[in-house]
Amino acid sequence: MGRVRPWVYLLPCVAVLVVFAYVPLVDGLRLALYRTDGHGFSRFVGLGNFRELLTDELFWHSFRVLAIFFLVALPLQVICPLIAAKLINGLRSTRAAYLYRVVLVLPMIVPLIVTIMIWRNIYMSDGALNRFLGVIGLEAWQRSWLGDASTVIAALIFMGMPWAGGPNLLIYLAGFLNIPHELREAMELDGASGWRRFWSLDLPLIRPQVQIVTILGIIVLLQAYENILILTNGGPGSASLVPALYLFRNGFEYGRLGYAAAIGCVLFVLSLAFTLANMRLLRGDAGVRER
Amino acid sequence: MMRRNWGLILIAALVVALLLWQPWGGSTPAAGLSVGDEADLVMVTFFGELLPGLRAAAALYREHTGVEVLVQGMPYASFEMWLRTQLLSQRPPGVILIEGTQLPWFYGQAELLVELSEAVAAPSAFGATDQPWGRSFREPYLQLCRDATGKLWCLPFTQFGVGFFYNGDAYAGLGLTPPETWSEMVGNFRALDETGQTAMYVAITRNDAQTVWFASILEEWLMRRHIPAVNVRHAPGWEFDPYDPQTVIDERIDLDERIVAFEQGIIDPLRSPDYAELLRLMREAAQHWKVELANIDVTELERVFLNGRSAHFMNGTWYLPVLANRMELLEEVAPEEAFGWGTFPFPELGPEDSRLPTVGGTNQNAGMRGSIIIPKQPERPEQAAVALRFCQFLTSETGMTAVMSGAAAFDIPAVKAVPPKPAARPLLTGQSYAWLPVSTITGYDAQSYGEFWPIWQRWFSGASDDRAFLAELHDLHVASLVRLYERFRGDVDAAFIRARLGGQWPDWLEGR
Numbered sequence: 001m002g003r004v005r006p007w008v009y010l011l012p013c014v015a016v017l018v019v020f021a022y023v024p025l026v027d028g029l030r031l032a033l034y035r036t037d038g039h040g041f042s043r044f045v046g047l048g049n050f051r052e053l054l055t056d057e058l059f060w061h062s063f064r065v066l067a068i069f070f071l072v073a074l075p076l077q078v079i080c081p082l083i084a085a086k087l088i089n090g091l092r093s094t095r096a097a098y099l100y101r102v103v104l105v106l107p108m109i110v111p112l113i114v115t116i117m118i119w120r121n122i123y124m125s126d127g128a129l130n131r132f133l134g135v136i137g138l139e140a141w142q143r144s145w146l147g148d149a150s151t152v153i154a155a156l157i158f159m160g161m162p163w164a165g166g167p168n169l170l171i172y173l174a175g176f177l178n179i180p181h182e183l184r185e186a187m188e189l190d191g192a193s194g195w196r197r198f199w200s201l202d203l204p205l206i207r208p209q210v211q212i213v214t215i216l217g218i219i220v221l222l223q224a225y226e227n228i229l230i231l232t233n234g235g236p237g238s239a240s241l242v243p244a245l246y247l248f249r250n251g252f253e254y255g256r257l258g259y260a261a262a263i264g265c266v267l268f269v270l271s272l273a274f275t276l277a278n279m280r281l282l283r284g285d286a287g288v289r290e291r
Numbered sequence: 292m293m294r295r296n297w298g299l300i301l302i303a304a305l306v307v308a309l310l311l312w313q314p315w316g317g318s319t320p321a322a323g324l325s326v327g328d329e330a331d332l333v334m335v336t337f338f339g340e341l342l343p344g345l346r347a348a349a350a351l352y353r354e355h356t357g358v359e360v361l362v363q364g365m366p367y368a369s370f371e372m373w374l375r376t377q378l379l380s381q382r383p384p385g386v387i388l389i390e391g392t393q394l395p396w397f398y399g400q401a402e403l404l405v406e407l408s409e410a411v412a413a414p415s416a417f418g419a420t421d422q423p424w425g426r427s428f429r430e431p432y433l434q435l436c437r438d439a440t441g442k443l444w445c446l447p448f449t450q451f452g453v454g455f456f457y458n459g460d461a462y463a464g465l466g467l468t469p470p471e472t473w474s475e476m477v478g479n480f481r482a483l484d485e486t487g488q489t490a491m492y493v494a495i496t497r498n499d500a501q502t503v504w505f506a507s508i509l510e511e512w513l514m515r516r517h518i519p520a521v522n523v524r525h526a527p528g529w530e531f532d533p534y535d536p537q538t539v540i541d542e543r544i545d546l547d548e549r550i551v552a553f554e555q556g557i558i559d560p561l562r563s564p565d566y567a568e569l570l571r572l573m574r575e576a577a578q579h580w581k582v583e584l585a586n587i588d589v590t591e592l593e594r595v596f597l598n599g600r601s602a603h604f605m606n607g608t609w610y611l612p613v614l615a616n617r618m619e620l621l622e623e624v625a626p627e628e629a630f631g632w633g634t635f636p637f638p639e640l641g642p643e644d645s646r647l648p649t650v651g652g653t654n655q656n657a658g659m660r661g662s663i664i665i666p667k668q669p670e671r672p673e674q675a676a677v678a679l680r681f682c683q684f685l686t687s688e689t690g691m692t693a694v695m696s697g698a699a700a701f702d703i704p705a706v707k708a709v710p711p712k713p714a715a716r717p718l719l720t721g722q723s724y725a726w727l728p729v730s731t732i733t734g735y736d737a738q739s740y741g742e743f744w745p746i747w748q749r750w751f752s753g754a755s756d757d758r759a760f761l762a763e764l765h766d767l768h769v770a771s772l773v774r775l776y777e778r779f780r781g782d783v784d785a786a787f788i789r790a791r792l793g794g795q796w797p798d799w800l801e802g803r
Contacts, residue, residue, distance in 0.1 A: 005299075012305060039379065039401040041778070124587060126600075147584030149754060233497055236584035237749040252375075254738035255401060 025268075031261035038257040049262035059263070062243045068153055069221050069242070076163040077217045078210065084164035085172035086198065101173065104165035116227050119159045120146070123231075146232050149239035156228060156240060168213045175206035211282040218274045222267050243267055330361035332677050335377075336388035337367040338661060340609070341449075344698030345388075348690045352681060360681055378403045383666040385678040388448060392436055395664050397737040399444025400778060405665040405675050407443040416680055417687035424683060430536035431726040432705045434543065435659050439728075439735035439771075440779055441545035445662035446682055447705035451607030452636060452655050452718035453504050456614055459631030461488055461602040469635040473572075473644040480579035483602050490579040492592055492601035495748045499589040501605040502577075502747070506732050508653060509572050512640050513565040514558070514729040516650045521552040521729050523791065532725060533650040539725045546775055547784050549735070550800070551791040553772060558730040561765035568647050569732070570750070570757045577751070584748050597621065599630060607660065608701045608715040634717045651724035660702045732764070739771035769799050776800060 032049055036042040053059050084104060091097040107115075122128045123145040130142040145155040179202060187197050203210075225245035228234060234241035234249070243263060251260030336345065342364045349360040363384075365373060371394065377383040378398055389395070398404050411425035411433065418427050425433050432447035455476075457469065461483060470476035480490035493501050518539070519531045525542055532538045549558070556562035581601070596604035597617060614632065621629040639652045663682055668674040684690045688708035695704055701715040711719060733743040746767065750760040776783060780803075789796060 008299065008302060012302065037401050039398075039403055041401060120588075125581075125583060144583060144585075147752070149752070152585070232585040233744075235496070235745055235748050236752055237745045237754055241745075249741060252372075253741045255397065256738070 028261045028264050028268075031258050032265045034258040035256075036258045037255035038251075039255070045258070049259050050265075052259065053262055053266065058238060058241065059243070059246060061238060062241045062246045065153065065238075065240060066221065066242050069157065070218075073157045073160065074214070074217050074221060076157070077160065077168060078213050080163040081166070081168035081213070082172050082206075082210070084162075085169055085176055086202065088169075089173060089176040101169075104169055106165075108166050112226060113230070115159075116230050119227075120231055123155055147236050149236050152232055152236065152240045156231065159227065168216075171209050171213055172206060175209035176202065179205050207282055211278060214278050214282070215275050218278065219271050222271050222274075330359045332358065332360045332386065332674070332681055333384040334360055334362045334386040334388065334681070335365055335384045336362075336661075337365050337370050337390075338388060338700070339364055340700045341388070341661070341694060341698045344694035344696065344700070345685075347697040348685055348693040351689065351693050352684050355684070356680075358677065358681070374398075378666055381669050382671070383668070385665070385668070385674050386681060387664050387666065388661050389664065390660065390662075392438075392445060392659050392662055393737065393740055395436070395445035395662055396438040398664070398666075399438065399442060400440075400736065400775070403667055404444050405667055405679070407446060407665070407679075408441075410679055411443065411446075415683040415687065417684045417689065424686075426540065427686065427707060428705050429703070429707045430540055430723065432659065434539060434727055436662055437543050437728065439546060439549055439731070439775055440782065441543040445659075445664045446686060447659055448663050448686070449659075449661035449700070449702035450705055451609055451660040451702050452711075452715060453508075453605065453607045454634055454636040454655075454718040455491075456596065456604045456606060456610065456632060456634050458596070458599060458602045459633050461599075461630075462633075463631070469633060470638045471635075472638050473640050476638045477576055477579075480576060480603075484579035489581045489601045491603040491605065492581045492583065492587075492595045493577075493605075494583045494587045494589045494592055495744070495751050496585060496589055497741070497744045501589075501592070502573075502751075503733065504605060505576070506569060506573060508637055508655070509569050509640075510565075510730065510732050511654055511726060512649060512652070513568055513645065513647065515654075515724065515726070516648060517552075517557050517565075517729055518725070518727050520555075520557055521548055522727060523551070524548055524787070534724060536723050536725045539727050542727060544727055544729065546772075546779060546782065547787050550772060550776070550783075550788055550797060552729070553768065554792055554795075554797045558768075559765060560761045560768060564647055566732075566761055566764070567757060568645055570760065571646075572644070582751050584752055599628070608703065608711075608718050609660065611701045611714055611718070612699060636718050654724050654726050655719065659705075661705075734767050735771040736774055738774065739767050742767055742770075773799065773803065777803060 033044060033046055034042050035045045035048065084100075088097050088100050088104075091100070120127075124130075125144055125147075129145065133139065133141045143151060145151050183201055184197065187201055192200070223244050225242055225248060228240050228242060228245050229248065232240045234245050244267065247260045247263040247267070250256040250263065334345065334349070336342065342362065345362045349362050353359055370389070374387070374389065374394060377387075395404060399406065411428075412423050414420050414422065415424035415427065418424060428447055429450070432450055433443070435450075436445045436447050437443050462468070462479075465482050465486065467479050467482060470479055483490040491501075493499065495502060515533055518533075522529075522531070522539075522542055522544055524545070524547070529542065530538065544552075552558045560566040587595070592601070592604060593606075595601045611634070618629060618632060637653050637655060640649070641652060642649055663685070665675055665678045665682065685694065686706050688706060691704050691706040691709040695709060695712070701712050703711045703715060703719070733740045743764075746755070746760060746763040749755040749763075750757075755763065785796075
């Protein structure tokens with residue numbers, strides 16, 4: 001009974017996970033092999049949906065858009081909170097550190113939809129941003145931020161500014177707090193500069209946190225589309241179309257559930273691949289670098 | 292001992308609670324609605340302004356037939372997702388009154404709705420016994436409800452007259468008058484634009500209606516001359532008279548005819564000169580508009596008009612009382628911001644406005660406002676007959692009069708015998724022309740409608756020129772016809788298609 005009891009306690013949680021996470025996952029794989037609208041029409045096509053994906057120009061275009069987010073937004077989401085956490089951790093005043101922590105983390109409680117609507121108002125033609133540019137004499141810079149294909153992606157990425165808060169900051173802070181003081185003092189006594197201490201001591205010891213933040217960032221970027229759906233719906237044209245939004249459209253607007261499931265499978269495989277690659281790249285003992 | 296068993300006790304309690312709740316067993320009422328013993332039929336709509344009238348009609352129906360109909364309202368927000376869940380529940384409401392025809396076509400083609408062609412070809416239980424039910428509808432509303440394959444997935448209930456609400460103060464300042472012709476309207480746009488005012492603010496987004504209404508009206512006018520060439524499978528002795536809407540009353544364009552017309556280039560955007568002409572006319576007007584692609588939601592366009600930042604706002608008859616109320620409120624709370632306003636219908640188009648031959652003038656057909664669908668009920672197949680009978684009553688003179696009398700609605704009743712309310716007249720044209728849906732710029736199924744918007748945005752932004760836009764539109768139309776062909780292959784008459792194409796088969800259908 002002693003060996004069975006932990007399993008019994010875990011059973012409800014595992015049951016919920018199986019029903020609401022794993023079963024849909026497996027069913028999604030099955031759906032990807034069908035041409036179906038989720039209603040009455042269903043026809044087994046094997047790998048037909050995946051073959052169609054290979055020649056779907058819009059699908060590949062969405063990945064090109066996603067690549068831009070990966071190249072720009074992901075580093076910002078990984079590096080900016082790291083810098084912020086380092087700065088907060090280095091503050092001598094605990095009160096100041098607490099204040100900065102609260103200021104950067106508090107925006108998390110604002111519902112995402114509210115944040116999106118605020119930014120939409122900022123980006124409107126007569127919104128805060130264009131008005132501010134007018135006030136400081138930069139009327140030439142005023143534009144339709146979300147309606148211009150050349151600025152829409154930058155506008156969407158900029159929404160996360162300063163990219164330093166949120167759960168990533170807390171993850172890094174926890175990592176910095178776990179670094180033994182003795183090691184830091186030892187390096188100070190050896191005459192190591194601040195940058196040297198960061199590079200050789202802090203960074204290797206918070207490698208697990210960097211790994212987690214990167215993996216989470218990748219997964220979020222692959223799955224996120226809510227802000228794009230509300231702000232631009234993938235437009236103008238298809239300038240801000242990402243794979244997750246394309247999946248949503250095919251599944252719920254076009255009634256192509258099988259095709260959407262196939263896109264979902266591709267995203268799942270990519271998530272897995274990036275996660276494994278990330279774990280491999282950042283693997284290694286979290287030890288101090290030697291000179 | 293008690294402490295060690297605490298976890299077991301909690302788990303046991305959870306299991307017992309789940310068993311007692313039994314969400315997976317037993318019969319459940321229709322999702323979200325109670326079909327109690329009192330109601331024989333449930334009708335749902337989000338048209339709040341029609342609810343009092345519908346309930347009055349339901350009460351009258353109960354008096355006539357003893358059948359209890361429960362009329363329920365639901366919020367407009369997220370109604371598309373609500374409809375989807377209802378239809379998938381297999382126990383949807385018996386009758387649903389929704390907006391437009393896109394969703395009926397989508398769910399009809401998914402075989403979730405009752406097809407109504409046979410029903411409208413027979414007399415109504417509440418109408419004239421010597422003529423089909425379909426004849427009681429105002430022309431061409433029944434044709435508007437047919438999809439690209441000619442199937443009827445919804446019944447017309449209300450139509451809207453679409454026109455322009457204009458800023459009277461802006462007009463008075465420039466000495467403008469409400470236009471009656473196309474050139475006068477463009478002239479007004481130009482005059483406003485030249486004085487730095489915004490003639491009209493449009494948002495090219497998926498929930499935008501203005502530009503699609505505008506384009507649809509132009510498309511229908513330009514393509515009208517092709518009706519005889521497309522409607523080749525017609526009643527014996529049929530002759531098309533564009534000035535008589537009655538001449539198309541029993542006609543429909545099915546998928547076979549559409550495939551033939553597309554292959555012949557009549558409705559192919561790339562080869563038909565009418566689409567290029569449509570773009571020319573759109574540009575003639577739109578060059579004076581302020582076009583937003585994604586920076587503004589279409590729901591905010593009204594605010595732009597009310598703030599005086601747009602001299603025109605294109606909308607329908609339902610907006611008349613809304614704007615009147617808004618203006619009254621504005622006069623009360625901020626009289627300095629209130630302004631005079633007026634309306635005019637989409638102006639008359641004539642041969643002088645197009646480089647191509649045209650027949651007739653402007654039809655105010657930008658789509659149905661309210662249409663009725665009857666979902667299939669796999670668990671209660673007898674409900675369809677009950678629902679159909681109630682719909683016959685609703686669309687009878689008695690039923691529709693009861694609805695419109697009790698409703699604060701200014702939409703045009705789809706029933707011929709019930710005239711529009713006088714307040715709707717400013718947005719109605721006097722002449723209607725014969726109309727059949729030869730082509731639809733947004734394509735022929737739900738996917739093409741969704742895919743239309745990015746290419747429409749690219750054209751408006753200048754990212755694609757006319758040729759590129761028409762090429763993309765061609766691809767979009769071809770893809771939608773192929774999907775419909777694959778879906779309804781069993782209904783397609785291949786011999787007819789080959790005969791009309793000189794023995795040839797369209798290469799875009801090769802191998803399918």
